[in-house]
Amino acid sequence: MPPEVMVFDIGRVLIGWDPEGFYDRVIGVPARARLFAEVDLHGMNLAIDRGEGFGSVVAACAAAHPAWAGEIMLWHDRWSEMVTGPIEGSVRLLRALKARGVPVLALTNFGRETLQIAQARFDFLNEFDAMVVSGHLGAVKPEPAIYAALESVAHVPPDRLFLADDVAANCAAAAARGWHTHLFQSPEGLAAALLAHGLLTEETLP
CATH class of the missing domain: 3.40.50.1000 (HAD superfamily/HAD-like)
Known part of the structure; x- marks a missing residue:
């Protein structure tokens, strides 16, 4: 029918929706490539999409990856900039x-x-x-x-x-x-x- x-x-x-483009602009392409290779940011975002708390999920991911903590927190603090x-x-x-x-x-x-x-x-x-x-x-x-x-x-x-x-x-x-x-x-x-x-x-x- x-x-x-x-x-x-x-x-x-x-x-x-372009988080990779956002990070390319903010931290540069090489650092973004390393970040996304070492941290499953899209998996983190999937937990948010499932209904888990936005701030708590990002904070937990940042705590689990202290070397990238500041960059990970950008996902929460500057999320709207990832929406083009x-x-x-x-x-x-x-x-x-x-x-x-x-x-x-x-x-x-x-x-x-x-x-x-x-x-x-x-x-x-x-x-x-x-x-x-x-x-x-x-x-x-x-x-x-x-x-x-x-x-x-x-x-x-x-x-x-x-x-x-x-x-x-x-x-x-x-x-x-x-x-x-x-x-x-x-x-x-x-x-x-x-x-x-x-x-x-x-x-x-x-």
């Missing part, structure tokens, strides 16, 4: 879908505190009809529980859902449940997919 409900990932689909801004074309598509009356939901791996920071900065992150957030649920994509939670709030069969996500494994997990999916690489590619699936028309494209 054709999809009738749009589901957006947030990071790297609606807002830019809105992906404007995607935001226009979100609003075009809403203007056409398409229900627009979010399915995102995001910490509780960090999402509050992002929502205060970007008003469009408050415009979803419903949100399923890993930090609230305690499950992250591509785990089945987070997709089941989205299905429970969407109130449509899985084959009526259309997910745009930048991670192939997340799309694959959704597709295995019967969802329509699009591996996000650019707003232009997403616009073409929305046209192909009938969620937007040439007249309603932004």
Whole structure:
């Protein structure tokens, strides 16, 4: 069946997320490469996305790696600088879908505190009809529980859902449940997919 409900990932689909670029600017590329090789910062962030306390997780990681403690604490103290801004074309598509009356939901791996920071900065992150957030649920994509939670709030069969996500494994997990999916690489590619699936028309494209 054709999809009738749009589901957006947030990071790297609606807002830019580039911690490596942030550290490159602040401590330099060689030091950043050593830091990321020696400290599992993305694993640390996954714990935050699962709902653990933002400050406590970063502080514990810094304490476990004293040689990098100052650099690790930047993840907490300057987190908003790792968000590079809105992906404007995607935001226009979100609003075009809403203007056409398409229900627009979010399915995102995001910490509780960090999402509050992002929502205060970007008003469009408050415009979803419903949100399923890993930090609230305690499950992250591509785990089945987070997709089941989205299905429970969407109130449509899985084959009526259309997910745009930048991670192939997340799309694959959704597709295995019967969802329509699009591996996000650019707003232009997403616009073409929305046209192909009938969620937007040439007249309603932004």
